Amino acid sequence: MEYEPVIGLEVHVQLNTATKAFCGCANVFGVRENTNICPVCLGLPGALPVLNALVLKSAVKVALAFNCSIRDYIKFDRKNYFYPDLPKNFQISQFDKPLSERGFLDIENNGIKKRVGITRVHMEEDAGKLIHSESEPFSYVDYNRAGTPLLEIVSEPELFSPEEAYAYLTDLKMILRYLDVSDCDMEKGSLRCDANISLKPKGEKKLGVKTELKNMNSFKAVKAGLSFEIRRQTECLEGGEKIVQETRLWDEKKEQTFSMRSKEEAHDYRYFPEPDLPPFSFAQKEIEEIRASLPELPQARLKRFMDSFGFLEKEASVLISDKDLADFFEACLKVLPLHKKIANWLIGPISAELNNRNVSICALGLTSERLVRLISLVENGTVSNLVAKDVLFQMLETSKDPDVIISEKNLSQVSDTDELKKMIEEVVAANKKSVDDYLAGKENALMYLVGQVMRLSQGKANPKMLRDLIAARLKQ
């Protein structure tokens, strides 16, 4: 029998506010353990949480960007469970009256566009961090992360392949980055994803029993984990076994999911309204003000780049995929109105370099001024495109201006007719056969000779002049 997977994703994203969700402790990553803690985030008796205004605002921004409706009446609830990373023995979260519901995200996978439902976006707080001792029967607790503002973004079970899940996550992260509400760094845990997946016979309406996958540290891991789980569940079903509803952990090294084998204890969180936090509500005017303050989002920017610059969707997609890259493009454009040339540099060699180094354009050590200068030097004939690429890499290595590199390495294009002619004579003398071929009508031979002179000039010969000069010389 053929089975179809049904996938729903739950994304947790840490907000990049200066302080935690309910107290004034700094919301920072990578400081010494237990330095940003106070009575509120430690859950000491009598401490009162107060919601960070910016958390609420950022949450509304995200909800609106995902086309959710903001509830008229918003409240927080306590989710009760015992675990050492949770100092209060409950997590402040939202249960039945969350911030927002019923949104959607338009994604594109393999050229096919699709609308995926967003069930809800709600606010909650992160837990602390546990380090388990390998040699001793102890765990060590750091509460710096406790109380960090989190948004939970839940999709409808409307993703039907690991690839769609990947596209959903990529587009979701892109929007969050555009909103500048989180650094979305999965390695630091500021963006995390759990996945629910079940299989059903092809064409069947009723959903099968699902498993929940956790511990995937990258979007690629989500894709791999889901692919594995589809194979595993398919084998189970084909072997006549039943799928057990359970949480499974992705093991990156073994490339498999494993049952968490949790104790047979039903999750009974006994949600109840958080008595220490009052409810929240917005006037329609306030929501519209926040909506108006949203930056241009990726889809709008894509359309604008295609409409105003005549880019193909493929080209514009690369530029807008990273907000910083798109900003960089527009910064260059302000100085040098050659959108096509700038785009070619960014989509080509610079994107390749960003991928190689796995960094954003901001961390590449390239300023828009320097790139624009380099492009101008190509445009005014100082260097060829080929040499310019080399100059670019040296700019990245040395952080020097392109002019400095070109003069230090003597890379200026040779546009001096006499100098070029001298090199042409040398090549013509050494390649009698190609000259004869050309004269016999083989056009290709000309390109070969151009290539030889280019080599002799170490790539510095002005290609256009060179072609003209050789053609003229051969016709003599």
Next chain:
Amino acid sequence: MAISKEDVRYIANLARIGLSESEIEHFQKQLEGIFEYIDQLKKLDVSAIMPAAHVLDIKNVTRPDIVKSSLDPKLVMDSAPAKQGQFFKVPKVIEG
């Protein structure tokens, strides 16, 4: 609504409270009293009353996103029952 001993054990376990057999019987009776009271409340006509999640008539209380000084970690750790460096030390827990 009757509360069984099993219900009491389940609730006690969720709250991480250890109860002896006699305590279980004791709380069984008390909880039953509470539930009977709730059953009485259920009979009231509340159709004209708005549900309330909060007893005070306040809403939209927030604070600005401005960092305040945290506690001195040394003082906090001095109050911890067990520590390792600046970490709280607890019996080993493995996810699950």
